[in-house]
Amino acid sequence: HRVVEAEASGDERAVEAALRPRRLDEVVGQERVREQLALVLAAARGRERTPDHVLLSGPPGLGKTTLAMIIAAEMGSPLRLTSGPAITHAGDLAAILSGMNESDVLFVDEIHRMSRPAEEMLYMAMEDFRVDVVIGKGPGATAIPLEIPPFTLVGATTRAGLLPGPLRDRFGFTAHLEFYEPAELDRIVARSAALMEVPVDADGRAEIASRSRGTPRIANRLLRRVRDYAQVRSDGTVTRDIAHRALDLYEVDASGLDRLDRAVLDVLCRRFGGGPVGVSTLAVAVGEERETVEEVAEPFLVRIGFLARTPRGRVATPAAWSHLGLTVPAGAPF
Numbered sequence: 001h002r003v004v005e006a007e008a009s010g011d012e013r014a015v016e017a018a019l020r021p022r023r024l025d026e027v028v029g030q031e032r033v034r035e036q037l038a039l040v041l042a043a044a045r046g047r048e049r050t051p052d053h054v055l056l057s058g059p060p061g062l063g064k065t066t067l068a069m070i071i072a073a074e075m076g077s078p079l080r081l082t083s084g085p086a087i088t089h090a091g092d093l094a095a096i097l098s099g100m101n102e103s104d105v106l107f108v109d110e111i112h113r114m115s116r117p118a119e120e121m122l123y124m125a126m127e128d129f130r131v132d133v134v135i136g137k138g139p140g141a142t143a144i145p146l147e148i149p150p151f152t153l154v155g156a157t158t159r160a161g162l163l164p165g166p167l168r169d170r171f172g173f174t175a176h177l178e179f180y181e182p183a184e185l186d187r188i189v190a191r192s193a194a195l196m197e198v199p200v201d202a203d204g205r206a207e208i209a210s211r212s213r214g215t216p217r218i219a220n221r222l223l224r225r226v227r228d229y230a231q232v233r234s235d236g237t238v239t240r241d242i243a244h245r246a247l248d249l250y251e252v253d254a255s256g257l258d259r260l261d262r263a264v265l266d267v268l269c270r271r272f273g274g275g276p277v278g279v280s281t282l283a284v285a286v287g288e289e290r291e292t293v294e295e296v297a298e299p300f301l302v303r304i305g306f307l308a309r310t311p312r313g314r315v316a317t318p319a320a321w322s323h324l325g326l327t328v329p330a331g332a333p334f
């Protein structure tokens, strides 16, 4: 079947795509979002209208692309995929929009990274299903209005707060995806293992789930690495001991922190005495982009109570110090 075929291709992204739930009822967790979305889609189907525009926000790997694909599938509409950084000129967006058919679903990943002129064109397209295509330059330029058939925009962003208000306001339905609970990740690992035909016992599953950083994409990736380990170093069955050894090898610690998470905590505690320190300074110190620290590492560290955002900067909590095996120094914030 498709997962086994994708694995045969040796392409990790193909495997990830093959593991995607295809229907709303295959999606694990996110009950509230699922119920709300099901209602929006059912109502649109009942009225024979295209559904309202949908904005999905949340850290990477929590299921935004998956939900966009499901929205299209449930509406029986084709999905077109693009991303904010791919739309550098308003013309790029005009080309995409002019090629749309009635009730198509357009998925724009990282929608907060679209250029300003494209963003302004998108406002009009979302509201009036019309864009003005500017032909020529300077005083001779003319704007040609272009009608677009009604479509549904699904935007994804790591942080809804990064979107300008006027854009955010044009979405009829906004959902924020939260990190997953261990029990939900356990179900995701079980589902993926079954599709990949990997034998995993309950303890092995729990071990992978608890180290997955609350993120389905990571759960699936760790499952693949643990599967490799089980296959090469053992009899192929994933047990707690195998999962434990494999994940240690790949430097995923017991709290699920990866190298970047640990680097952020390490710098925060050892170099800056636990903070408060600005996120840009932290990013430079760990040699990463500010966005990566802010949108990838930080949300999880905050979620598990290792890091706090304060008006004066980021602060390590006592739990972070103890996770690093350090004692909280006198005078540390908190």
Ligand code: ADP
Residues within 6 Å of the ligand: 016, 017, 019, 020, 021, 026, 027, 028, 029, 030, 059, 060, 061, 062, 063, 064, 065, 066, 067, 156, 188, 216, 217, 220
């Ligand atoms: P995002 O677009 O938010 O970065 P994706 O939709 O690409 O995340 O999801 C990443 C992977 O995680 C996909 O392969 C998908 O199989 C899996 N996944 C995400 N959310 C769920 C979920 N709720 N249930 C099962 N699998 C999920």
